[in-house]
Amino acid sequence: MTFWSDPDGFLGNWLIHLLAGIGIPAGVAQAIGYALGAAILATGALLFVLFLIWLERKMIGRVQDRLGPNRLGPWGIFQSVADMLKIFTKEYITPTGADKVPYNLAPILTVAAVLMVWAVVPLAVTVYGVDLNVGLLFIIAVGSLGEMGILMAGWGSNNKYALLGAFRAAAQLLSYEVPMVLSLLIPVMLTGSLSMNKIVMQQDIWYVLYAPLAAFIFLITSIAEVGRAPFDLTEAESELVAGFNIEYSGLKFGMFFVADFLHSFTISLLVAVIFLGGWRGPGAETYPLLGFVYLVIKTSLVNSLIIIERASLPRFRIDQMMDFTWKVLTPVILILVALTALLEKTMVMVGLGAWLRTGIMFIVNIALLFIADTVVRGHLARRPRPDVRGKERPVARPENFFSQPGSGA
């Protein structure tokens, strides 16, 4: 069991032996080992956020045809470190009448919610926090903890706008949780278990090929869960002045900011694990770290997709957003789940090959997407749009022969 074949186990044993050596009983050492592992994972993730912030600002700059931060350090890589230091030194201002407990607890809870997801994600064939057989469910449960944090923030800061922001955020998160959970049903159906490792193990054929529509919907709903880009109504500057984290300043605001970026990276990680096969790749089983590299690549791909999507799409209106989830996403995903369950069973009974089934399901998903699109488009067209155009005002035109209507081309 060398470091390369089972880095996690190797390190673990090494640590335990070390502690045993200095007289700590095995149980305690085991506990310390677990704690140490958790600490490493958590801090690693948090520090990684700095790189994410930088990456995002660079890409958005590129999208907006500008350079992005490039002053501090080569290509501005120290910009985010500078921001971090700035935030550390900022003064904590707590609004009067703020509800101490929820006000202070909120940022902690939000970050904790995001970090807890990492516990379950299988980074490599042997490197994973814990192999819960209800891993996927754990992720969703932890997601709901995040909402709790937002609610506490909104409530604790004793500010009407914060409260409204919290309400909107909670409503959005709750609503989008439904399609997200349903979309996760399909991989669960295919793998037959909720445990993340099993899902990854099962993905000989990436599930994205099997159920592209489910993956797409999962992506959309996850972005909504985060509250990013098109769905970032919670801290929409133009309307609610940064939403629920108005009253926060200093590191608490930093925490929210970190949570935000980390969460976006986490969901891309989830997408990669569940739909893109996680660390699956050639040679991944033998060299766990190689699996880790595959995972990072896939995650960064999805992450960049999210960042580009954030830079390019305008913001939803609150009712459009709600309608979108309840009237479009939920029905589609319900139909999809039913369809896949039905077809999967029949095809297995018929005894088709894995690839054939994947192809068929791919086509079915695309067809369903197309149908849903046409239906929604038709419905929108038929919606009575209030005619807000004013009276036909004469357009200033030169009076000459050619400008007469009907004579020109």
Added chain:
Amino acid sequence: MIPLSWYLIFSAALFCIGLYGVLSRKNSVAILMGVELMLNSCTINLLAFWHYYVQVRQALQMSPLVFAAIIFTVAAAETAVGLALIISAYRKRQSIVAGDLDELKG
């Protein structure tokens, strides 16, 4: 290695605290919280006995688990309807103090 009685006593304590909450709190929502606690204590009991039976019978026991699932759904449904009632009562009466909502008085 935790004796079953601990779990039962723990759930009994939780139940009594919930009960006290229900009986004494003025705010209707607090009453609902009390109810939540009591329901949870039941589920604890249930799972404790589930664990006990699996240990004793060395066989798979599904019914307690299904029962627990149903308790969860019932709790969710109950809270939803309860809160809806409280909110509509609040809209009508501008107060959700249990004592005030006593129109059914004899």
Added chain:
Amino acid sequence: MTTLQIIFLIIAAITLVSACLVVMTRKIMHAALWLVLSLMGVAMVYATLQSGFYAVVQILVYIGAISTLIIFAVMMTRNVMEDVGPQSNRGWGLAMVGSLILFAGFSTVLLTWDKVQTNLLEIPAINGENIQMLGLALVDPMGFLIPFEVASVLLLAALVAAIFLTSDIKRSRS
């Protein structure tokens, strides 16, 4: 006293204290938050009982949905965020005495009842919580299909009721 017992006691202590606070605190919002903590404690107790699935479901259902709902309700039904006056009604003394008596009764019975004293040991995973089997049991007509369907109908009814009760905007207009 094994570590598991110690952990259980700690969790129990946390849960019971937070439950007491849920019941005692004057501010309703704090009560809600303490409720979340106590539910978290209960989830941990499930974990000690080796029913991981229900621990997670507890978190998902209770904390994720129900507590949120309660907090929503608390926020909507508080006029100008003021928590004045004692939060427990006149009959709290009697209630206290009643619940204490009840608890005394329970504990005497449970302590004296010999059958209950056995220790709960580690149960092998195959007999334990088998989500697969649980799923099958839920939808197996010979098993628990009917209660499952009834529960779903109950949820639907609750959904419709809640929407109907609180959506007085449309009704008032019609």
Added chain:
Amino acid sequence: MNTQLLLWLIPLPPLLAFGVIVLGANRRNGLSTALALGGVGLSFLASMVVFFRVIGIEDLSEHPIGSAVNWLPTADTWLKVGVQIDPLSAVTLFFVAWTILMIFLYSVGYHNFGQPKGDHDVPGLPPHGATVKDGHGSHKVMSIEPMYARFFALISLFAFAMYLLVVSDNLLTLFVGWEIMGLCSYLLIGFWYAKDSARKAAVKAFLTTRVGDMFMMIGLAALYSITGSLSYQDIFGNEAVMHALATTTSPVFGLSWAGFIGLLIFLGVVGKSAQFPLHVWLPDAMEGPTPVSAMIHAATMVSAGVYLAIRSFPLISAGWEQGAPLTVPMVVLTAVGAFTALFAATIALAQNDIKRVLAYSTISQLGYMIAALGMGAYVAATFHLVTHAFFKALLFLGSGSVIHGMEHGVLHTGAHIDPQDMYNMGGLRKKMPRTFWTFLIGGFALSGFPMVTAGFWSKDEILSGAFNGGHIFVFVVLALSAFLTAFYTMRQITLTFLGKPRTKAAEHAHETPWTMTVPLMVLAVFAVSAGWAGIPEAFPGLGGLLPNWFEEFVGSMLHNVHGEVHHSLVPLFTSLVVALGGLLLGWLVYRSVDRADAADPMAEPLGLAFVAFKKKYGIDELYQLIFIRPAEWFAETFTYKWVDKRLLDGILHSIARLGILLGGWLRRSFDLPVINGGGNGIARGTRELGSAMRGIQSGRIQQYMIAAIAVLALIGLAFYYLVFMA
């Protein structure tokens, strides 16, 4: 038509006439007259045919012709009812038929048939004349009787009753006829029911006859209960039955049953024929129209009584042989008859009303017949019955035409005098010659003018019967009453016809029309010729000329009593003296009366006696005192005031008061406190319980929960204790 069928048919026509008149023709006088006369005429013809067929038969009394019909089922046998004709009923039928016919004819004229309707005639009052305007001014004329048809209906019913009585072969139908006659007498006496006196007289007549009928009924009942039948053949014709009746003694006064029943029946006769104790009704019966008085006092009613007495003679004389001492009933009959004869004769002396004189004379003549029967002079009594019917009917109709003439005069002069009072008359001989001569014949027949009139022969028979029978005292009494009869008859004739008219109305009296005087003449003929049928052989001179047909024809009825009758001249001589003396004296005394308001010449010689006679011995007042006033008192005060008002009402009122008291007490003691109280109590109790329990439902949910927990704890404790400890 054999005799039996004819017999059945005799009573029928008057009944039919009555029915048709009442139901159909009571407004058309002409039709009702025709019907009544037709009905009576038919029965008259039938009875004449039957009479002339029967008189030829020898042994009629042993085998009377008749037939009977089953009428009432009495257990296994039937009560037979039928008709029968024997010598007694044949003779009675003869004179009844004639007198009824004559009365019907007479009443047509009497009620002024054909005259105009009265000006202000009211039904129920006698007609008061009508004013007729013709050539020379208006003058009053007699007006027709307003209830003309009703009168004829009633007398037809009367005729039917008489015929039924005569023709019937048993005592029951006799009694039926008897009662119908009683009814008709009541209706006819009270014909002018608007007159108060008429009404009273009718009631009086009915009630007094009722008294007699009641005893008679008892007699019939006794007879029927003993013999088991009522028909004449079974009783009178049957030796064994008669012997049994005669020998068995009845519980009353030791009389034999025959005697006792005979007496009871005789009491009925006394009532009907107005003998002494029950005679009061007859004079008052004059209130009715004259033809009715004639019918009642001459032809039918009274003679019916005597007919019954004669019919039941075998009962009365059961065990009596010719010449043997009289049986007790016979003694009673003789006493009552003789006394009534004298008594009525004396009263007749002092009467001024022409009809009342005749009424009392009828009573005395009936007394004669009863006395004769009482002494065993069976044939004499029957003979006198027949002759008396003729001349008394004649006298009554004569007095009717006199009154009719006087009313004519009253109408003419407009004077307000009583047309019936003899003192207002006088000198009518010239005004009403036909009436005068017929009335004279009748009067002489009544007083027994020797040789010529029938009355003489029959009265003489009775006197000789009395004398020969050895009843000297009775003979003397009868002779004295014969003298008095002759005297008051002559008084009546002289006062009304002889002398000068004492009032203006008498001057204007007018002869009655032919319809009224023809019956008088026919009756006058009979009043003379009837006597020749019964001239006794032993009569010096005329004895052998005509066979004494009546003697053997009616005598045959007494087939069991054949004592020979020795004849002596003394009764003959006395009757001559008595008759002629009475007449002469009467004429002498009353010749000089010339003023209407003159005192009666006999007043001061008789003095107090005359007053007694005038007041009719005060019998009416006596009865009034003895019977009527106590009865009224009994009815008015005793039953009404005491029993009804105080006793019964008292009882009822006290019961009512008691009831109210009880009700009030019950209400106070039981109803209010217990029931109301109870009810309210329950209501209050529930309300209090409800308000008490209200507290529980305080509306606060937590309170409910606490309660629940408490209960749970208790039950848990109890359960724990029970299950674990026990």
